[in-house]
Amino acid sequence: MRLLELIGKEWRELAASRAYWLLLVMIGPLVGHAFITAVESYADASAGGALPQGLSPLDGILVPTFGAYDIAVTLLFPFVAIRLVSSEKESGALKLMLQSPASMTTMLAAKGIALIAGWLIAWVPGLIALALWRIYGGSLYAPELLNLLLGHLLRVVLSSGIAVAAAAIAKTAASAAIATLGFTVGTWALEFIAEGRGGWLHTVAAYTPTAALRFFEQGLLRLNTALVMLLLGVAGFALAGAWLRDSRDRWKKTVAVVVASAAIVVAGSLPRAAWDLSENRRNSFSESEEAALRQIHLPLRVAVNLAPEDPRLADLDRNVLSKLERILDRVEIDYTSRTRSGLFEGDRYGEVWYEIGGRKTMLRSTTEPIVLETIFKLAGVAGPAQTGSETYQGHPLAARPAGAAWIYYLLWPFAVVIGALLEFRHRS
Numbered sequence: 001m002r003l004l005e006l007i008g009k010e011w012r013e014l015a016a017s018r019a020y021w022l023l024l025v026m027i028g029p030l031v032g033h034a035f036i037t038a039v040e041s042y043a044d045a046s047a048g049g050a051l052p053q054g055l056s057p058l059d060g061i062l063v064p065t066f067g068a069y070d071i072a073v074t075l076l077f078p079f080v081a082i083r084l085v086s087s088e089k090e091s092g093a094l095k096l097m098l099q100s101p102a103s104m105t106t107m108l109a110a111k112g113i114a115l116i117a118g119w120l121i122a123w124v125p126g127l128i129a130l131a132l133w134r135i136y137g138g139s140l141y142a143p144e145l146l147n148l149l150l151g152h153l154l155r156v157v158l159s160s161g162i163a164v165a166a167a168a169i170a171k172t173a174a175s176a177a178i179a180t181l182g183f184t185v186g187t188w189a190l191e192f193i194a195e196g197r198g199g200w201l202h203t204v205a206a207y208t209p210t211a212a213l214r215f216f217e218q219g220l221l222r223l224n225t226a227l228v229m230l231l232l233g234v235a236g237f238a239l240a241g242a243w244l245r246d247s248r249d250r251w252k253k254t255v256a257v258v259v260a261s262a263a264i265v266v267a268g269s270l271p272r273a274a275w276d277l278s279e280n281r282r283n284s285f286s287e288s289e290e291a292a293l294r295q296i297h298l299p300l301r302v303a304v305n306l307a308p309e310d311p312r313l314a315d316l317d318r319n320v321l322s323k324l325e326r327i328l329d330r331v332e333i334d335y336t337s338r339t340r341s342g343l344f345e346g347d348r349y350g351e352v353w354y355e356i357g358g359r360k361t362m363l364r365s366t367t368e369p370i371v372l373e374t375i376f377k378l379a380g381v382a383g384p385a386q387t388g389s390e391t392y393q394g395h396p397l398a399a400r401p402a403g404a405a406w407i408y409y410l411l412w413p414f415a416v417v418i419g420a421l422l423e424f425r426h427r428s
Contacts, residue, residue: 032408
């Protein structure tokens with residue numbers, strides 16, 4: 001069978017799934033509630049005195065609205081992907097498919113394409129939200145919007161790979177669903193444990209689904225994050241292929257897939273290229289400061305003695321360290337605090353040591369200008385005459401979500417139900 005024929009078959013299987021239609025019914029009100037709430041909150045902030053300055057549609061509208069898709073892809077979409085594999089295993093159709101001329105790679109590729117196509121249809125409520133926002137007079141910045149959509153697309157590729165692998169390994173769909181949910185909870189726990197800690201644990205936690213998506217939500221496109229998400233999703237399909245074949249050496253193939261995938265993922269995490277696609281350049285220093293920093297070629301070592309719950313650590317990570325990692329050739333960060341709150345730390349708590357070329361100094365300040373001035377002095381590089389970037393004016397808009405409730409709470413569910421009835425009636 002050709003790939004297009006298999007894609008058509010998988011699409012028909014997906015359209016025959018009640019789980020998929022239920023997902024479509026639920027996604028409308030879910031996205032609608034997020035969008036309506038975001039527009040109302042944005043309007044309230046726009047009506048304030050000093051609050052409108054710096055208002056960004058990325059934070060105020062796009063991230064909350066498409067955040068509904070993160071919930072759906074975590075809690076709803078895996079059931080759709082699992083059914084696409086488990087139904088064939090339970091009905092015996094898989095054994096017939098294995099006897100066809102099509103390769104396992106082709107069959108899994110068809111499933112992946114069908115799942116992504118089905119998810120793109122589920123994006124329609126989100127695209128309607130974008131159109132409504134423009135109708136209300138709102139502003140959209142194309143680079144950060146496309147970057148956010150790319151992040152959510154990679155998120156569903158990753159989720160599909162995990163769900164398909166679980167469905168291939170587990171004997172029943174229920175077991176696969178529990179395994180997928182367990183994996184999700186495990187990534188949440190890993191991210192919580194690794195928060196504010198350095199070393200390999202912090203590095204691994206940066207590639208959990210939630211943490212990886214957060215980079216895209218901040219307007220940052222990191223090549224290694226995108227590659228790892230894509231490669232992990234493909235690895236899930238490869239693992240599924242090893243288990244769907246009726247062979248005695250599936251464990252050997254599993255080990256081979258895991259080892260090869262780990263090596264490829266490690267290689268994919270090495271590129272440090274990153275692009276700040278946000279309109280307000282939140283992930284960047286000023287152009288003059290970045291030009292001065294690029295003159296530093298020695299490694300920068302930072303030892304941070306701040307607890308994860310200390311707000312100064314969040315400010316330092318967001319406003320300084322993450323930007324330095326994107327600009328400098330090599331940055332090594334060590335989080336030395338051993339408590340989560342810092343309440344019972346010693347006298348050296350709050351110290352941040354910076355070292356370049358054997359010269360080091362200590363700061364307690366976490367503000368961007370002071371840290372940059374210190375780094376320039378350590379590196380022996382002349383800082384820019386003028387620091388700071390151009391002030392982002394923001395896009396305030398005191399609009400109300402007119403008509404959104406009718407679309408998301410009535411018209412969309414009604415249209416999906418009609419579509420499902422017509423589909424099932426056609427099949428009967």
